[in-house]
Amino acid sequence: MGRTPEQFGAWIRGRRTGLGLSQSQLAQRAGVSVRGIREIEHGRIPSPDNPSVLRLKAVLGLDTEPEPRPEAEPGRAPRLRLDILGPLTLHVAGRRTQPGATKQSSLLALLALHPNTPVSLEEIVDILWEDHPPASSLNMIHTYVTRLRRLLAPAARPGEPSGGVLLRTRAGYLLDLAGGGHESDAARFTTLASLPEDANEAYAQAESALRLWRGAVLQDMPSRLREHPSAVTLTRLRLTVLQAYADSALARGTTDNAVHELRRTADLEPLHEGVHARLMLALAASGEQAAALSLYTALRDRLDDQLGVRPGPELTDAHLRVLRGDLPPPATARTTVSPAPAPSTPQVVPALLPYDAAYFTGRADHLARLDALLPAAGEGPAGGSGVCALTGAGGAGKTALAVHWAHRVRDRFPDGQLFVDLRGHSPEGPVRPVEALTRFLLALGVAAEAVPGTPETAADLYRTLAAKRRLLVVLDNAVDAEQVRPLLPGGPGCLVLVTSRDRLAGLAARDGARRIGVDVLSPAESRLLLHRTLGAERVDADPRAAAELAHACGHLPLALRIAAANLDHTPWRTLEEQAAELRDGDRLSALAVTGDATTAVRSAFDLSYHALDAPARRMFRLLALVPGPETGLDAAAVVAGVAPAEAAALLERLTAAHMLREHRAGRYRRHDLVALYAAERLRLEETAADRRAASEALYTWLLTATGHCARLLYPGQPPLPPTGTDGDGDGGRADAVPPPRIPDAAAAIRWLDDELPNLAAAVQQAAAERHPASWRLADALRGHSWTRKTAVDWAALGRAALDAARAADEPVAQAAMHNLLGATELHQSLPYAAIPHFEQTLALSEVGGWPEGTAVALTNLASVNWLVGRLTRGAEYLEKATEIDRRNGMPDGHPVVLLTLGITLRDLGRLTESLDRLRWAERAPRNLDSQHNRILTHANLGRTLYLLGEPARATHHLATALTMVRESGEQGSEAYVLRFQSSVHRDTGDLTTALDMATTATRLFDEDGEEYYRADARIALGSVLLALDRPDEAEVVYREALKLAEERGADELRARALLGLAAVTDPPDREQVCRALDIARGTEHLLVEAEALTALAGAELRHGEAATAAAHAREALAVHRGTGHRKAQAEALDILGRAVAATGEEDPAPYRQEAGEIFRALGIPVQRH
Known part of the structure; x- marks a missing residue:
C-alpha cells in the first residue's frame, strides 16, 4: 500500500468522516464488522489484499490510494508543528521559529487554542487588550496576521490558498491545521484522551497522551490565555486522563511512570486532592510509604492554611489505605465528556446586600474567622464554593453579623453580592428554593421569560452563571439544609454565607460547610454596644446599672438595641430604672436558661413599644395586617389610613426604635419575632371592626x-x-x-x-x-x-x-x-391534569351566568386538546367560544380564540380556513389583544402562508413577529418564531442561518421547560442537520425529540421524530416510516399523515419498489392537493415522477415539470436526481 498501518487507518477515518458516515453505517455498507473498522482505523490492519479492506476502499471510493500525507511519513518532520501544552513553541518546515513579540505570539496562541475553528475579532481584541483596546486595534491585528503568514509561509502546501494556514473568515481568523503535514500537541492529546474500552489499550494511550505535556498550557503566555476556557478545558481533560491512568497503573502494579506523571501534575495543582491521593497510593505501592505519608501531612497543612478546610473523603481514604498497606482495587475507566457551553447571558453585577447596621459592635473573633474564609473564595478547590453557616438563637445578631461582614469584603467579590431572606422562621412560611433561584437569576441578568420552568434547570442555570464569577451569596434565615442546597452556586470563586436558627448539621456533614456559632454578646461587647447607642457619658455614669441592664437583656443584641432605643427616647429615665423593670418582671431569665428568645424579647418589645407615641404605636400594630416579607410605604399608609407623608414620618420613628428595618429605599422589614409581637398587640388593642376596616382598605388598594x-x-x-x-x-x-x-x-x-x-x-x-x-x-x-x-x-x-x-x-x-x-x-407540562380544572371552569361559569368565563374555559380546553392531539374536539370548543364572543360584541371573535382556532385548523389540514381565522385575529382591536398574542398571530400567519405557497408574505409576517419580540424583550416568544423561520431558510438553502435559528430555538425552549416545544424544536433542528449532511448529529436530536414526545404523549411529534430518524439512514428506514404512518393515522394531524405517506413513497423508491412507491406518492399527492400544502405537493410530485420513470408505465415529464414550477415559485432549489 506504500503507507504504514497508522497512515492507512488515518486515511480511512478521514474519508469516512468526510462523507459524514458513522462506523456502524460504513460497516453496514461494506459488509464488515464495526470492530473490524475500529481495528483498521487504529492502525491494526490485515493484509492490503484482505477482502474487508478491498470492500472498504470500494465503498469509500478509494480504489486508487492518494500519496501518503507528509506528516505520517517516518523520519520526516511535519511542515508545521505548533505546541501549546507547556510554553508556546513553533516549528516551521522542521526548524524552531520564534513567533514574534508578545501581542503577535498571543494571537497565534489564541488561534492555536481553537484549531480549525474561526475566532472572532471581538475575542481577539478582548484577549490582546482586555478592556482598553486602542482605536487602531483592528489594523494592528491585520499587521500581526500578515507577519504570522510570512513566518508560516514555508509550511504552505502546494496549491494552498494565499493565506496559507492562517485564513480570514467572515467573523475573524482561523488556523487550519487539518491534515497536510501539520501537527499540534493539543489536537494529538485531545484525540488520545478519548480512551478505548480495552484496559490495556487505554493504559498505553493515556501514557502517550500524558507524555505530550511539557508544563501548564501556554505557561509563558499572559494570564488571559493561560486562564482561557479552552486552556482550562485541556487542563481538566489532562486531570481526567491522569487519574484514569494512575488508577490503571495501580491496578497493574506498574507505578513508576505514574509517580512521575502525578508528581509533575501535583506541582501544577498543589490543592487537587484526587491527584495527591493517587500520588500517595502510587508512592506507597513503589515502597515509599514514608514519602506518601509526608505528602499527606503537607497537603493537609496546606489545605488548612490556605483554604481553612480539612482533607476530603478521597484523600482521607488514601491516607488510611497507606497506613494499612491496602492498595485500592482497579478503578472503573473514565470517559471524557465535553462540557456544554453556558447560556449567553449579559454580565450583570448584582448588589443585593441590605443596609449595614449603623452601630455594629463586637464580634471580633467571628469577623476574624469569617476573614479566614477569603482565600477559599479566591483559590478554592475546583469541587465547589466555600460555605459558612452562622447558627444561633433568634435575635442573636446572625443577620447583622453576616451583612456587616459582607459589606466589609464586598470589594473581594467584584462580580456581585446576592442576598435573600429565606424566611425560615416566618409566619408566611419558608421561601421555596425555586423562588429564591428565580430572584437570583433575575439579579444576574437573566430575562424573566428565560428563567427555567423547573427547579432543577433553574439551579443548573444558576450554577452555570456563577461558575466563572466571584460572587458573595448571603442566604439569611434558612430553615434547614434542604432549603439551602439548591442555592449553592458550586463555582470555586464563590463564597456562601448562611444564617439559621437550625444547627444545619446536614449542611456541614454533606456539603462541607464551616459552622460558626453566634451566641450572645460578651459583657464587654454589651457595654460597648450601649456606649455606641446611648453615649459614653450616660453609660459611664452608672457602669453597674449598665452591666445589670445588659445582664437583664441576656446580652442578646436585638434586646440590647431595643432597650437602648427606649432609653434614648426617654432621656429622663435612668439605666437602673430600665434594668429594674426588666429584672422585676422576671421574664429575661428564661432566655438565659432555655435559649428560647420569644418571652424575653416580648418584654423588651413591651418597653420599646410603650415608649412610642400613640400614632407610632398604632402604625406598628396595623402593619401586622400587611402580609408578605416586606412593607412598602404606600401599603403602610393605606392600612393606617394616613397620607403617605405622615406614614413616612411614622415609619422613620419605628425604624429609629429598631421596631422596623428599612431593607431598601421605601421598603421595610421586621424581624420575625417583632412581627409576631405586632400581631399580638393588634389582637389586644384594635377592635375587630377596626382590624376589618384596615384590611378592607388594603385589599381595595391592592385590587385597584x-x-x-x-x-x-x-x-x-x-x-x-x-x-x-x-x-x-x-x-x-x-x-x-x-x-x-x-x-x-x-x-x-x-x-x-x-x-x-x-x-x-x-x-x-x-x-x-x-x-x-x-x-x-x-x-x-x-x-x-x-x-x-x-x-x-x-x-x-x-x-x-x-x-x-x-x-x-x-x-x-x-x-x-x-x-x-x-x-x-400546564406550567408543569401536565395537560391531562389541567383538563378537569378547565372543565370545572366551563361548568361553573355556565351555572354562574358568566359568558366570558365560559369562552375562556372553552379556549383553554381547546388548547389542552390541541396539546394532546384531539384537534376536532378542540376546534368545536373554539367555534363555541367564538359564538359567545360574537354575542358579547366582538363581530369576528376574540383574538386569542381566533389564533388558537387558526392553529388547530392548520394542523387538521384546513389551511385556507386557518388563514381566514388568523387574518381575523390580526385585525382584532388593540384593546382586546396583548403584545404576546399579536406576536404569535404574525408567526402563525407566516407559517400558514408558507405552507400555502406564498413565501414573500410569509417572510414578511415572520420578520414582523421577530421584530416585535425583540422590541418587547419577550424572549419566551422568540423560540416560537425562530423554529418557523429556520424551516423557511432551510428550504431556500440558507443553511447557516437555519442552523443558527433552530439551535437558538432549541436552547430557549429548553430553558422554558415545556416538553412539547422542546421536542418540536429538536425536530426542526434535526431537519436542518440532515440538510447539512450531518446525519449522526441529526440522529441524536431526533432521538431526544422522540423521548420527549413519548414522555409528553404527543403522538404527532412522535410520528415526526420517527420520520426524521428514518431519514438519517441511506436508504431510509422503511420500518420507522411505517411506524410513523401508523401513529399519524391514529391522530387527527392530517399534514403529518400526508408527510409520512410521502416519506414512505420515497423510502420504497430507494429500496427499488417503484410501483408501490408510485401508489403511495399518488395517495400523498391527493391529500396535499386537498390541504393546499404546496411544498409537500412538489415533493410528492417529484417522487411520483421518479417512480413512474422507473416503472416505464407512464411519462414522468408532467410530474417533474409541475414539481419544478412549485419549487421555483417557493424559491427552493430544484431537486436533481
Whole structure:
C-alpha cells in the first residue's frame, strides 16, 4: 500500500468522516464488522489484499490510494508543528521559529487554542487588550496576521490558498491545521484522551497522551490565555486522563511512570486532592510509604492554611489505605465528556446586600474567622464554593453579623453580592428554593421569560452563571439544609454565607460547610454596644446599672438595641430604672436558661413599644395586617389610613426604635419575632371592626393596582364580575392613598415583580379570612402566572382562593380559580391534569351566568386538546367560544380564540380556513389583544402562508413577529418564531442561518421547560442537520425529540421524530416510516399523515419498489392537493415522477415539470436526481 498501518487507518477515518458516515453505517455498507473498522482505523490492519479492506476502499471510493500525507511519513518532520501544552513553541518546515513579540505570539496562541475553528475579532481584541483596546486595534491585528503568514509561509502546501494556514473568515481568523503535514500537541492529546474500552489499550494511550505535556498550557503566555476556557478545558481533560491512568497503573502494579506523571501534575495543582491521593497510593505501592505519608501531612497543612478546610473523603481514604498497606482495587475507566457551553447571558453585577447596621459592635473573633474564609473564595478547590453557616438563637445578631461582614469584603467579590431572606422562621412560611433561584437569576441578568420552568434547570442555570464569577451569596434565615442546597452556586470563586436558627448539621456533614456559632454578646461587647447607642457619658455614669441592664437583656443584641432605643427616647429615665423593670418582671431569665428568645424579647418589645407615641404605636400594630416579607410605604399608609407623608414620618420613628428595618429605599422589614409581637398587640388593642376596616382598605388598594396592571398587560383578559359576597370595602380609606404610578406595560411588570411575594401572601391571608379579595387578586394575577411560572407557588395560591370561593358558595369565583389551577398544571407540562380544572371552569361559569368565563374555559380546553392531539374536539370548543364572543360584541371573535382556532385548523389540514381565522385575529382591536398574542398571530400567519405557497408574505409576517419580540424583550416568544423561520431558510438553502435559528430555538425552549416545544424544536433542528449532511448529529436530536414526545404523549411529534430518524439512514428506514404512518393515522394531524405517506413513497423508491412507491406518492399527492400544502405537493410530485420513470408505465415529464414550477415559485432549489 506504500503507507504504514497508522497512515492507512488515518486515511480511512478521514474519508469516512468526510462523507459524514458513522462506523456502524460504513460497516453496514461494506459488509464488515464495526470492530473490524475500529481495528483498521487504529492502525491494526490485515493484509492490503484482505477482502474487508478491498470492500472498504470500494465503498469509500478509494480504489486508487492518494500519496501518503507528509506528516505520517517516518523520519520526516511535519511542515508545521505548533505546541501549546507547556510554553508556546513553533516549528516551521522542521526548524524552531520564534513567533514574534508578545501581542503577535498571543494571537497565534489564541488561534492555536481553537484549531480549525474561526475566532472572532471581538475575542481577539478582548484577549490582546482586555478592556482598553486602542482605536487602531483592528489594523494592528491585520499587521500581526500578515507577519504570522510570512513566518508560516514555508509550511504552505502546494496549491494552498494565499493565506496559507492562517485564513480570514467572515467573523475573524482561523488556523487550519487539518491534515497536510501539520501537527499540534493539543489536537494529538485531545484525540488520545478519548480512551478505548480495552484496559490495556487505554493504559498505553493515556501514557502517550500524558507524555505530550511539557508544563501548564501556554505557561509563558499572559494570564488571559493561560486562564482561557479552552486552556482550562485541556487542563481538566489532562486531570481526567491522569487519574484514569494512575488508577490503571495501580491496578497493574506498574507505578513508576505514574509517580512521575502525578508528581509533575501535583506541582501544577498543589490543592487537587484526587491527584495527591493517587500520588500517595502510587508512592506507597513503589515502597515509599514514608514519602506518601509526608505528602499527606503537607497537603493537609496546606489545605488548612490556605483554604481553612480539612482533607476530603478521597484523600482521607488514601491516607488510611497507606497506613494499612491496602492498595485500592482497579478503578472503573473514565470517559471524557465535553462540557456544554453556558447560556449567553449579559454580565450583570448584582448588589443585593441590605443596609449595614449603623452601630455594629463586637464580634471580633467571628469577623476574624469569617476573614479566614477569603482565600477559599479566591483559590478554592475546583469541587465547589466555600460555605459558612452562622447558627444561633433568634435575635442573636446572625443577620447583622453576616451583612456587616459582607459589606466589609464586598470589594473581594467584584462580580456581585446576592442576598435573600429565606424566611425560615416566618409566619408566611419558608421561601421555596425555586423562588429564591428565580430572584437570583433575575439579579444576574437573566430575562424573566428565560428563567427555567423547573427547579432543577433553574439551579443548573444558576450554577452555570456563577461558575466563572466571584460572587458573595448571603442566604439569611434558612430553615434547614434542604432549603439551602439548591442555592449553592458550586463555582470555586464563590463564597456562601448562611444564617439559621437550625444547627444545619446536614449542611456541614454533606456539603462541607464551616459552622460558626453566634451566641450572645460578651459583657464587654454589651457595654460597648450601649456606649455606641446611648453615649459614653450616660453609660459611664452608672457602669453597674449598665452591666445589670445588659445582664437583664441576656446580652442578646436585638434586646440590647431595643432597650437602648427606649432609653434614648426617654432621656429622663435612668439605666437602673430600665434594668429594674426588666429584672422585676422576671421574664429575661428564661432566655438565659432555655435559649428560647420569644418571652424575653416580648418584654423588651413591651418597653420599646410603650415608649412610642400613640400614632407610632398604632402604625406598628396595623402593619401586622400587611402580609408578605416586606412593607412598602404606600401599603403602610393605606392600612393606617394616613397620607403617605405622615406614614413616612411614622415609619422613620419605628425604624429609629429598631421596631422596623428599612431593607431598601421605601421598603421595610421586621424581624420575625417583632412581627409576631405586632400581631399580638393588634389582637389586644384594635377592635375587630377596626382590624376589618384596615384590611378592607388594603385589599381595595391592592385590587385597584393589580387590576390596573392586568389591564395594561392583558387587555383582552375578562375580569371577574361582581359577586354577591363582594363588600363595598373601605373605599374612603383606600382613596386617601393614590394608587402607584404605573403608566405603561413596562412599569406594570416592574410593580408586579416587586410586589408579587406580598400579593401572594395577601391572597393566602384573604383566603384564610374567607374574603373575596383572595379570588379577585388571584384572578387578576393569572396573566402574570404565565410569565412568572416559578416566582411563587401558584398552585398553593389557587387552592387557597378556591377553598375560600367554595366556602362562600360563589360559582363564578370557583370557575376563575379552577382556570388558574388549570394554567398552573400546564406550567408543569401536565395537560391531562389541567383538563378537569378547565372543565370545572366551563361548568361553573355556565351555572354562574358568566359568558366570558365560559369562552375562556372553552379556549383553554381547546388548547389542552390541541396539546394532546384531539384537534376536532378542540376546534368545536373554539367555534363555541367564538359564538359567545360574537354575542358579547366582538363581530369576528376574540383574538386569542381566533389564533388558537387558526392553529388547530392548520394542523387538521384546513389551511385556507386557518388563514381566514388568523387574518381575523390580526385585525382584532388593540384593546382586546396583548403584545404576546399579536406576536404569535404574525408567526402563525407566516407559517400558514408558507405552507400555502406564498413565501414573500410569509417572510414578511415572520420578520414582523421577530421584530416585535425583540422590541418587547419577550424572549419566551422568540423560540416560537425562530423554529418557523429556520424551516423557511432551510428550504431556500440558507443553511447557516437555519442552523443558527433552530439551535437558538432549541436552547430557549429548553430553558422554558415545556416538553412539547422542546421536542418540536429538536425536530426542526434535526431537519436542518440532515440538510447539512450531518446525519449522526441529526440522529441524536431526533432521538431526544422522540423521548420527549413519548414522555409528553404527543403522538404527532412522535410520528415526526420517527420520520426524521428514518431519514438519517441511506436508504431510509422503511420500518420507522411505517411506524410513523401508523401513529399519524391514529391522530387527527392530517399534514403529518400526508408527510409520512410521502416519506414512505420515497423510502420504497430507494429500496427499488417503484410501483408501490408510485401508489403511495399518488395517495400523498391527493391529500396535499386537498390541504393546499404546496411544498409537500412538489415533493410528492417529484417522487411520483421518479417512480413512474422507473416503472416505464407512464411519462414522468408532467410530474417533474409541475414539481419544478412549485419549487421555483417557493424559491427552493430544484431537486436533481
